[in-house]
Amino acid sequence: MRGIKRAAIVGAGLIAFSGVAAGAAQALPDPHAYMVGDTYKEPSKEACEKDGNTWWGVNEFSCLGPNADGSWTFRIDSLSQCPGPPSLRSASASDGYSVKGC
Secondary structure, three states, rough: OOOHHHHHHHHHHHHHHHHHHHOOOOOOOOOOOOOOOEEEEOOOOHHHHHHHHHHHOOOEEEEEOOOOOOOOOEEEEEEOOOOOOOOOOOEEOOOOEEEEEE
């Protein structure tokens, strides 16, 4: 009986770990694949603002939340066609809403 319990605990742990690993392995969306109005679940407001300020081509975004589970919703409000790498663009944030310009 003890062996069955141990196997069940190990199996549950492996299943839980594989779910975490799969979530961590998710890549950023292709910059040419996301559109205005797309939303993404973020674990925190800070993560939402970081993604909004680093995703190439996102000009305006909103961080909506917190949601019931403590997460935030990242929404793309406008896309730009700024030339050059993201490090050459300016960024500013205020009260959960951020706008980037070229």
